[in-house]
Amino acid sequence: MLDFPLKTGVLAEIRGKKEGPTVALRADIDALPILEETHLPFASKVPGKMHACGHDFHTAAILGAARLLKEQEDAIEGTVKIVFQPSEENGGGAERTLETGALDDVQAIFGMHNKPDLPVGTIGITDGPLMAGVDRFEIELKAWARMPRHRKRALIHSSSRHMLLQLSKRL
Numbered sequence: 812m813l814d815f816p817l818k819t820g821v822l823a824e825i826r827g828k829k830e831g832p833t834v835a836l837r838a839d840i841d842a843l844p845i846l847e848e849t850h851l852p853f854a855s856k857v858p859g860k861m862h863a864c865g866h867d868f869h870t871a872a873i874l875g876a877a878r879l880l881k882e883q884e885d886a887i888e889g890t891v892k893i894v895f896q897p898s899e900e901n902g903g904g905a906e907r908t909l910e911t912g913a914l915d916d917v918q919a920i921f922g923m924h925n926k927p928d929l930p931v932g933t934i935g936i937t938d939g940p941l942m943a944g945v946d947r948f949e950i951e952l953k954a955w956a957r958m959p960r961h962r963k964r965a966l967i968h969s970s971s972r973h974m975l976l977q978l979s980k981r982l
């Protein structure tokens with residue numbers, strides 16, 4: 812474990828016995844403010860907090876990789892930093908991680924994010940950023956009903972707009 816000034820982030824290092832480059836494996840760790848109702852054996856035990864984005868899997872995968880690397884550290888040529896990065900969901904976590912200087916000596920960073928729409932067993936790769944960026948916005952929907960009995964129709968109209976926005980967000 813290394814000193815890491817971010818409140819919820821964790822940084823570790825596996826130093827090989829031989830000289831070589833320094834690379835990093837990065838996992839995002841934060842949860843979303845959602846009540847998990849999946850009833851899966853690995854469901855969140857904290858009401859109102861859920862790893863709906865799969866960050867619990869990312870954390871477990873990087874922990875597993877770190878364990879395997881530590882078991883084979885004599886064969887590693889270089890250093891592997893393990894980064895558990897906070898604030899992916901809120902945005903800015905990567906920037907704050909870089910600002911600590913903890914990765915200044917890193918020549919390459921390998922990150923991953925699950926993508927449930929890919930078939931099981933498929934790994935998608937790309938060079939450069941992927942799935943990077945957080946956008947937040949607020950929309951105020953107003954419905955007008957001439958007659959009180961039409962309020963329900965106006966509400967349904969607003970709700971269907973909201974559903975369309977959610978669908979378009981997934982495309």
Ligand SMILES: [Zn+2]
Nearest residue numbers: 839864899924
């Ligand atoms: Zn995510």
